[in-house]
Amino acid sequence: MWIMFFIVFVPIIIGLIHFCFSEKNNTKDYVLNSQNKQSQEINKKISDYEQKKIEYKIPTTAKSVFMPSVGRYFICKQNNFLILFGDSYVFYNKQKNSIQSIYVIPIDFILYYKIQGEVRYEMQISGGGGGGSSIKGAVVGGLIAGSAGAIIGSRNKINEIKSETVKKDERIVELVYITNKNNENSLSLFFDYNSLSVFSELIPEKSYESYKKNKQQIIEINPTNKDIFLQIEKLAELKNKNILTEEEFLEKKTKLLSQI
Structure with missing residues (x-):
């Protein structure tokens, strides 16, 4: 077996x-x-x-900017282009979404960068409440000091009311640029407020203040000016710098040519 x-x-x-x-x-x-x-x-x-x-020739000294809800980008200026290159997180995770991991924007296509939002201060109040009566406190107070002690002991402690001023910084930096020479469509990218110093260093000429100043300096058409073609050339320069739109340029050009 x-x-x-x-x-x-x-x-x-x-x-x-x-x-x-x-x-x-x-x-x-x-x-x-x-x-x-x-x-x-x-x-x-x-x-x-x-x-x-x-x-993309991203130097090791490239500056860093941050897009809220997107991630960090390295930014540098190469020749006549502004390059935004996403860090490894953006590069691997955002390619699947609509967010680009790399932006290559011609400097001439950038209209301006501008601060949006503001700093707000809010008063937050905490504490208070309490008060009312406590049965446990009444019993203890009554045992120690009789009926008067019961009344005093029954009162709950009122919490101290505290106020605090809270700063809320809602400022962001908007970068506005066009997608073609005809100035037909403009797009915006949004960065945290700390990115302002980077744009001020790389493209100071594209600040919103400079943009407004150039707009104000648009040549006013003078009917008595005989050098009409010179004025048209200057208007064309303003259009090429994206200070004038195609429609504004054509309107002023037509008005000038009508004087010939």
């Missing part, structure tokens, strides 16, 4: 042990392969990201 037991069950037990060890090794190999694959993917992403930085 024991011989039959060994003949039948021992091979089964050995097979089960072998199967368990084999599955354990397979699981270990699967985990290692999965980890190696993830590591390779991460290394490839890092390599692609660094290659893109080289391709």
